Amino acid sequence: MPGPVPISAALTGGERRAFYLRLVDAASSLFHLRQILGHAIASGHHPDLPTTTKLIHRHSELVPSPSSSRSAFPLTLFSSHAQPDLFLLNVFLRCLPPNSALSLFSSIPRRHPRLRPDSFTLSFSLSAAASLSSPTAGLALHARIIVDGLSADRFIGSALTDFYFKFSQSSHAEKAFDQILKPDTVSWNTVISGLVRNCSFLRAVRAFVRMITLGNRVDSTTIAVVLPATAELQDLVFGQTVHCLGVKSGLEAQLHVATGLISFYSKCGDIPAAEILFEEINHADLIHWNAMISGYTFTGCIMSSISLFRYLLFSGLRPNSSTIVALIPVKTPFGREFLCKSIHGFVIRARLDLNSLVSTALTTAYSRLNDMESARKVFDEMPEKTMASWNATISGYAQNGLTEHAVSLFHDMQSRMLKPSPVTAASILSACAQLGALALGKWVHRIITEEDVELNVYVSTSLIDMYAKCGNILEAQKIFDGMPEKNVVCWNAMISGCAVHGYGREALRLFREMSVQIPPTATTFLSVLHACSHGGLVREGQEIFRSMFWDYGIQPLAEHHACMVDLLGRAGQLEEAMEFIKTAPADASKGVWGAFLGACRIHKEATLAKLASEKLFELEPKNPGYYVLLSNIYSASRNFSEAAAIREVANARKLGKMPGCALIEVEDVLHVFTAGDRSHPETSAIHRMLDRLQCQMVEAGYQAETEAVLDDVEDKEKEHVVEIHSDKLAIAFWSS
């Protein structure tokens, strides 16, 4: 504490100011600061401009969050000067909540006409505008910046960049950044962080590389903002390079950097590296613990995650809502049911805040358990619903096939005048894609355009997927071509779209174009192999499969093996397919034999089919599909007694099969047909059209496979064969 007042009375004006400035610097609490001010006034020293500026500055350091501070201290001090200088005004402006800061800024010409706002005044006001949800104030500021010719200033430029990124206007943000004459570390950090927040991960990494190439210094913020991008891109090697740079620059031990590294390594599956880093931190804070717990959960190490949580409680740290969220497995299925319920119970028992963050995570976890009732209950009970919670519930409905609920909740959102976020759009589009609902998808696309929802890489990929699955491959291609940044997932979606439409050559062309730009993933290879299989490109498919491991180091999974058998089998190369099966790993058995059985059906190979079925009955005795398939193969090769016998076995084992269905959209209405369906109101017209089509097909040279052999069929079996395929009904309905 400062000593008695008389010391100050003995000093000259300049000495007295220096004395108080030193005291203010050393103040360690708000109470202390007020005492210093009291002493000064009592000794007749009314704080001059520099002392007041220092007092307000120290106050904002001690009370960092302006919005939570209700203290009148800075205001009283500022108001005591009728004619503040620009320095005092800037410091005061900075400690105000955003709306007050902006009204102070707009009052400058009237109340302080002699003061001309400088780059600090404008930058601070821009930050205030960015924190408010209305962009108008920031746009007016930008207009003024342009008029005053201040766009090249690095403070102003960085604030502008950040402002536009906060409103998801990435291209304006990057333009503002490009105008900065000499961007410094903070300017580069701003642009990298903005790109990451707007999901442009590849661009963020490129900006980081450019920053270094141009000789800029990196700081702990740079490392902390670029790491989430490398984690999202699953680029372990690049992240390790960033790590090395951090070590060489002596930044590894910084709090933010350590957290970023733990999170990065665990998201890339390198738990041991994350553990070493976590253990090396001297005084780990709650965020470090949360990052490590989340890393365990993310990679499916549920037991480690729970042990670390127990240890956290034991160590006396109080978990927060992020800790609870970190415990809820969203991406892995292991132990989800148990955890979800016990965590829900724990949150209630420990009277932890069941805030929007925890509720949203619970909603997601329940929807992944296919328990939409519990998910909806958590959502309904939320006092304040966030955008994430709306999206979690909508996507939960979509992923559980409850499309009507998803759409109805989306309508609900719109009636509350809530603008859909890119996540909302992607979730709803995924529902449309599953349903094949083109009209609904187009409607969502219109809303995206009308409401100016940012077309980020997720939304564009969802649109590609939706258009491809709903049959409009040209529109999918158009969106794909217009994307400024393409990542692996959108390339995969486009290739997979080509596969579905039978465009094998186009899929291969895309694959070649892609692989010179970014490394393909296991999913890419699956899509390309599908495309080869559907396009009859056997040699090309074999070449791709070989290259997958030898050129790209990706181990083929069960699905890839099954796809290869499908490729060979469809092309009639059953011998080769059989040889290939022998080389497949054990976990691929179901898939490869299933694909082989499918090929036997196409080529009516009853003997080989029997062999495949025996394997499949062993592997999956309760799957009715294989019985149906084998029975159909026997029917096709006129072995009706065997066909009936197989059905008997299936019936005896009480294996019912879910009927497949076909969906068709006519004039924006979705119609569903199952095999032999007569429930449609226009059923007689449909059957008339079907007959007409059948005649035309026969005239065109079509040879019916089953209908021609009906004479040999027993009554019961005949009923089954006559049952009209759902796809045929849908097509007949569309034609009628």
Next chain:
DNA sequence: TTAGGGTTAG
């Protein structure tokens, strides 16, 4: 002027 973990999407 930038800033770590955690919820929602392809």
